Amino acid sequence: MTGSGARSIYVASAEGDTGKSTVALGVLALLAATGGRVGVFRPISRADAGERDYILDLLLQFTSVDIPYEDCVGVTYDDVHADPDAAIAEIVARFHTVADQCDNVLVIGSDYTDIASPSELSYNARIAANLSSPIILVVKALDREPSEVRSLAEMLMVDIKNSHASTVGVVANRCDPASLIDVANALRDTGVRAWALPEDPLLTAPTMGELQEALDATLYSGDGDLLDREALEVMVGGMTVEHILERLSESMVVIAPADRSDVLLALVNANAAEGFPRLAGIVMNGGMRPHPMIEGLVKGLHPTLPILMSRHGTYETARIASHTRGRMSSGSARKIDAALALMERHVSATELVHELNLHVPEVVTPQMFEYQLMTQARSDLKHIVLPEGGDDRILRATDRLLRRRVAKLTLLGNPESVRRRGNELGIDLTDVDVIDPTSSDLIDEFADVYTELRKHKGMTREKALEVLRDESYFGTMLLHTGRVDGMVSGAVHTTAQTIRPAFEIIKTVPGVSTVSSVFFMCLADKVLTYGDCAVVPDPTAEELADIAVSSASTAEAFGISSRVAMLSYSTGGSGSGKDVEKVQSATELVRERAPELLVEGPIQYDAAIEPSVAETKMPDSPVAGRATVLIFPDLNTGNNTYKAVQRSAGAIAIGPVLQGLNKPMNDLSRGALVSDIVNTVAITAIQAQQLSLVERSRDKGGMA
Template identity: 60%
Template sequence: MARSIYVTSPEGDTGKSTIALGLVDLLSRTVQRVGVFRPVARSTQTRDYVLDLLLDHDGVDLTYDECIGVTYEQVLADPEQSLALIVSRYHEVERRCDVVVVVGTDYTDVAGPTELAYNARIAANLGAPVVLVVNGSGRTPATIQQVAEVAVAELHANHAQVVAVVANRCAGSQVDQVQAALAQGQRMPAWAVPESALLQAPTVRQLMDSVGGKLFAGDESLLSREVLDVLVGAMSIEHLLDRLADGAVVITPGDRSDVLLGLLMAHQADGFASLAGIILNGGFQPTPTIERLVMGLGTRLPIITTDLGSFRSASAAATTRGRLESSSQRKVDTALSLFEQHVDGHALLAALDVPRIEVVTPLMFEYGLLDRARSDRKHIVLPEGSDDRILRAASTLLQRGVARLTILGDEASIRTRATELGLDLDEAAVLDPHDPATLEQFAEAYTQMRKHKGMTVERAREIVSSVSYFGTMMVQLGLADGMVSGAAHTTAHTIKPSFEIIKTAPDTNSVSSVFLMCLEDRVLVYGDCAVIPDPTAEQLADIAISSASTAVQFGIEPRIAMLSYSTGESGTGADVEKVRAATQLVRERRPDLSIEGPIQYDAAVDASVAKTKMPDSAVAGRATVFVFPDLNTGNNTYKAVQRSAGAVAIGPVLQGLRKPVNDLSRGALVQDIVNTVAITAIQAQALDTPSEGSL
């Protein structure tokens, strides 16, 4: 039977969706199948945005309709029948999940005390322990404690079991006092989470919808940017410029072409705020001449037109409430970061009595990477600052505290684009690879490294100005702990500098790679699938030893299968003999490693086949590290398993270098970049040689 957790509150606007999202994220690292359920939805006519947010989280595999109990209208018409239907529909979800996060009502239709009691009855009938979320906004610690005590008493009176209290949206300066007050008043785990203005901010699209507007000009993708301020631009442009702030939307009459053009110029000029959008009201459109001028400026800033007047436009914008939605990665990252920083996940799981399962799912493995990287933040350089995916990944990495970052490129361009995308890169260092002083320093150092090849300083200046060489030099000179590149460059462009500059680790003659193959219930290591086309026996031995070390770094017990078309002594031929020789070399160099070879793939993974072919082997049937005889076999096998078995392939992870450099696929998604940076940081942790910081 699945364990259920009921998240509820005694009032509206508590931000319990933040706590629910944090719970789903926490549980996804702990159990295999996480479910979500909304016992009372707002309406059947419009989708519930909280449910959509949770369903969009990786690892939740349910449809929207499956996760809805009843609507407010049904509860008002017949509370008892609705309760019975809620319980019935919940159990349909429960049967498919290990844990279900149930999110209580939103206080939109029913009186507060009655609604809290109804939530308590639902929780009691589902057998779900309650996490109570109270609103800390605008309240003193004593008031928050009092609200929590009254709500807990009400829940207990209706037979619900409250196991934890979270005060959300507290003033940042009062978080410690609130936590102390709750700990004194409640005999259960209690936490305080600070207010975030970003989580309350609407998007430009939400403002556009509120005023009934249409996009007149600009980049539609920027409608997802959060609005941090709303200004009415009825004054002259010179006075308005002094009031602009980053993330602001300015509402101004559509016939004020002077204000429109002034705002566009200010938005594009250095030293002025980066706006989120402009709303032209009153039903006025810019004249054809002004429209041509606006289009000629090539602005990406969203310009919206509406028929509403200034007062109604401003009123609609002021009352637009921001939502935590999956479409805003920055909001999701902020919410998860707040939860991770201020709620003790281990204590909460203990209070909820959620047992951890033994299997390792892809999500568990990915979250484990982030946790390990976060435990000792390393400094990673990202050379491809002109790629939006890199900027989005950098924002996530910084928000989640995974690593310290330096991004290469023109600082003004990178920061402008990040602001346009609504990303927070304030903590990232940005370094121009054409900076004269740094370029000269790197050129001289590179010349010394390659002087035996006839390198000159003049030629070195040209070489190290390439972002991959520049980033690699940062790693080599201790100015960064590792580098991740390849989203916009070839594999050769990314890793060739590391062969020249960083070179191989002691006792290793070959740089190779592995893919971390995340299957449904475990993680395997495949090597080499990306670097050495036709390895010799000595190179295969290097690959096996490096792959075993990589497995250990990521918490995988190495049991090495040296793959071939033959198992044991049954086959002969040059290819089999190469694998047999490589296996013997590994045994001589590393007698502590558990290794078998040559062995076929089925004998390596299937216990029943292993029992027939190699009954006395400690590796057969339970291998975790697979060394392929050549690149052709390895690359095709990992892709076949990825596509056919639905495995998540993380990599390629380079191994054998003295310092970590990793390559991205040019089709890499943002999450792929985040994972690769975390992997690089963990590799750097293993070296335990912290960088000196950014230049």
């Protein structure tokens, strides 16, 4: 235990290239998911003066406290060289500055440089002992037999013990996937909890951008956005074209002189052709440009494949490229997702929390809420359709969702162009159905169903065939016919384009006539539910009651105990006017329709969420000061309030989440980020899980 009362965990290794940052990232995500104030501390920074430690930068984005970068660093390697004991004293003092502001702290040990004596691990263990931080030891299993991994771990644990620190767990990282179970079994004899993670080449592969920097190369042609694609393998194209082509593999970078026109043209065309692997890029070495005629031909093909131009010779280019190791930095989205997925699949969160003996406060942080979304979505995999398959954000979100195993996915769009773009971005769509509504075999069946649904509006089969070529309508029909469990759209389409098909086809839940929405507002220490901030402009009292009942139900589905505040500019009977009367009527309707709900209204925002104000204005209310579901009287108030809180209080707004429909369908903002899409798909999957539970319960009741 530290003097501050915070608990900490120290992630350390005894050699380079162990993938320690992968483990640290996964542990930090778990710490954040337990709630409370979670910080990170780097005792010895690898950054030179004026630079930032990229590992610390990476980890800081997963913390739940706002502590400046400079406060999260202990000392430099130069400080350790100069006076190891004084450096430890400084580390301890600076650590407590962080720990005093946190419930749990992740400490990530130094990177192996052979600068400390007697060993860098022993020095890290001395630091851990002074911080009262138990150690998670990371060992590299690559090119080692299971017995060698166990012997290494046991030897290092003795070193840690001799430095008066304790080992709480061992992670064998970068295992040969074929020997993963054998390594895990071998580590059982170490006497501490142990886990094994397989080697993932993506985590150590450099991006084309990193190769460009290492080679001091320039981008000759191609899509600059694709420089973030990882190069999983390097090949020197020094043979004849046919032999080069037969050796190509997915995400390979090929090195060849610019005067090998045959190789350059063959690679550019192979990358665009069906049946060939999608390359990460080409490096033209030697400092030459292609012949003007070849240059014109390449440019005329408009390749998106990044082609770099390096001044180095073939040998030096190949040497640099093969020795360039990729970093997992704060902008490495795919590497971060891959690392988190590895930890989620192979390390038991329950075991780790038990071993670490963490503080688990009652507060709910944004990181905790998002982690719970992913965990719940994974518990019962649902099938979600994304109609905007041609959008890069959708494709990147698809990659993240697949890596994290959040949902099964179907994309709509032209299969050839969607898969081609996915390949260019380095996204594996093998397990994703891509359907073109304009040519799908389902169009005739859907036309018959839609014609029947809309015959009262004069719908004809010919008109239905035309309507259903639209992605939003086709996706809605996939949902209506049970081929998918939910739909997420709106990154490209307007809200009206997304919701109109739902009104026509999906329709509303029995007893609810109003489709509305909520935002989950993730504040520093709690999650509030705001409704309606996106759909109904000026609800009547009846519609407001619908919104309140639906919002309470949505909140409960996501683990938020519902205490409903019907907001107004008046609290209780302190004001009058038609706007107040509308909220009064809506509150009474909620009490009639759902007598089990805790609801208060009319009530002002401050009285709803601030206990001290509630004590003055409504001292006997079970909702005032403790409201979790806040219902705004109109769209103008709700939309502006959620945006004001989002920007001014730094809240994370997740939504809008549509409610009141018979089946889960959600609308994205056209400015949605990849993370917004991921969260919305997880929410839609959870809504589908809830619907399945209701249907199973109904079926059991019918059978009884």
